[in-house]
Amino acid sequence: MSITLYFNPYSHRCLSVKTVLLLTKSDFNEKIIDVLKGENVKQAFTNINPNQTVPAITEGFFSLFESHAIIKYICINKPDYKLYPNTLQQKALVDSYLDWHQNEFTKLLDYSKECYLQPLLIGNKIPENRVSRLVDVEEVLVFFTKTFLNNGQYNYIYDQPSFTLADIRAVCDLTSLFICNFDFEKFPILEQYIWRMFKITDLYQSHKEYFNLIQKQKYKNQFIQSILTKQIKQEQITLYFYPLSSPSRAVRSLFLMAKIEYNEKVIDILKSENKSDNYTQINPNQTVPCIKQGTFTLFESHAILKYICEQYMLLDFYPQENLRLKAQIDSYLDFHLSEMRQITEFVMSSQKNQNEQELKDKQKNIDQLLQFFVKIFLNEGKYKYIYNHKTISIADLSAVNEILFLVMINYEFNNVPQIQKYIANIIENSQVKQSNKEYFSTISSNQHNNLNQFNKQIITTTKKRGCC
Known part of the structure; x- marks a missing residue:
């Protein structure tokens, strides 16, 4: 049976009751009682609450006033939410x-x-x-x-x-x-x-x-x-990253999309700057990305992405209250670490002189990996974003930046056309483009004329007409 909440939006006792109703996903409707106009002392409301105060609730023929009694009543009827302890x-x-x-x-x-x-x-x-x-x-x-x-x-x-x-x-x-x-x-x-x-x-x-x-x-x-404004006052973050690093670009994309002010410091892995004493003190793992905020440091891109979302309340990127969707994003991120990172390994091995048959076998594995990605996480291409999230999530940022690393070796995405559509959907975001600017510039300067049509269009940030 639906609850009717009699309340005033400027009464903080009322706000606590409304919060509990929302948290417990209770079926309720609201009726504003304007205390300043004396609506609380009128007979209609006095019949509900003879004390003539807000909040009050009715549920069928049952009525209750006093905020603490009300919130306990709601929670006793909704024990699964554990707002009122059992012990x-x-x-x-x-x-x-x-x-x-x-x-x-x-x-x-x-x-x-x-x-x-x-x-x-x-x-x-x-x-x-x-x-x-x-x-x-x-x-x-x-x-x-x-x-x-x-x-x-x-x-x-x-x-x-x-x-x-x-x-x-x-x-x-x-x-x-x-x-x-x-x-x-x-x-x-x-x-x-x-x-x-x-x-x-x-x-x-x-x-x-x-x-x-x-x-x-x-x-x-x-x-x-x-x-x-949901913008917590924080010490500014320094992001240590390398433009060719897929995890670095994922973290950078989040900063740009969320419009978070941050400092940026490039760690040139090709010059072994990640192994310097100064950087090792910040990140003993000698990897990028890494962040530093005051005396706090953190490495590993997925940990960084989650930390930023929780610290700055970026609920569209990583939901906190929707536990199922949050768990699905976590599920993908775990899968990414164990499986999608094969893409980086494949690209690195492709740039070395390796047996041609071995490379063909590895490319076949990547094709199968991307097909699995499309089938499970994009529902055969029916989803625009991973697990049908309404907007780009940190799962998508991690995925697309990893997949884009294949452009480095002019990968033929025609083998998995749904991936072309997925990349195009996300890369049309201007902040994601900006995050990949140096990476695309590097590819363009080295092998632009040798790229296939789709990859050429991706690095020039032109959406492919008719395909996506």
Whole structure:
């Protein structure tokens, strides 16, 4: 039976309920109660909630008010989502936090509502004690950070393995301070906590109307703006790469497509710069690509691609909430490492003087590999992108840059025409073209006149008419 949620988009208690309904994929509809117009005290709503507050829900003839009671009710009916723990002790810890929250976080809600929201929306006078009330708010935040996040040692309240109702309730009330242009830089642990929670896409959906209001305000500090625009403040990344390296171009393509500011440093493998002492200190594996962000370094392209997506919330490239699609992308990336990397080995061996029959056998293996790729990951060419993802994912970036390495040896893609279409679909993206610019230039200068028609069109970034 469908739930009706009676709520107000500027009530943070309501936002927590809506978030839980979204996270548990509950069937519900919304009815806005405009508290500022007194709709909450009208008889129609009083019949549903005699306390005349939002949120409230109805489900058939059943009605319920008080946000904590509502979110527990939803989660008990949806135990598979594990937002409310099953074990007695873990559940007691969540209950303990929620009771504390009800008593103490009210100071945040009242401060933001009475000192900022109501003066903004209905012209109420700003209370004279606004400054002293801010001190009370900051004391609550200090206690919250120290007690429930263990001064940043815990990712989630009481060190739960994943977020719970306690975290949803906390972060929804913390966003009430956005209307105040609150200086979160005083609380860097809270900044990280809020960012961690806003990797949950349903939080953005539940906060949509409220964030629209915040976005209209003239003054927004950098942290609040970064949440609104989903652009986390980060130390700039340096990408160490080599233009002829397929994994390097995959990572570079992601940076360009996501419009992430980064520094670029070419490591010339042909000159053995990857084996220098300086680079070995950054990447002891002496491979490209590699990234450095502050004191943090990371090598292996797939690890880098996933890290960038999670750090910058690039959900179109690597979904976090759609576990099945995420698992499918992971499945391809594992397959890529064990199978698709044969392409690089084949290209390298083709450039050496090898037995002609051996090369024919290896080319046959590559043909079969590409046919398997088309059959399994592109559904015989029916999918535009791997596993029918709606847009280019990190799986596609890894795949297409590896496949493009075959252009180096003028591979005959006519043997697998669906691959031609797949390459053309992705290479028409201007950022992918830009990422491959030096690579294509190298091929063009060395053997442009000897290339077959398709490969020539690819490196000149002209889509082949009639074939794709």
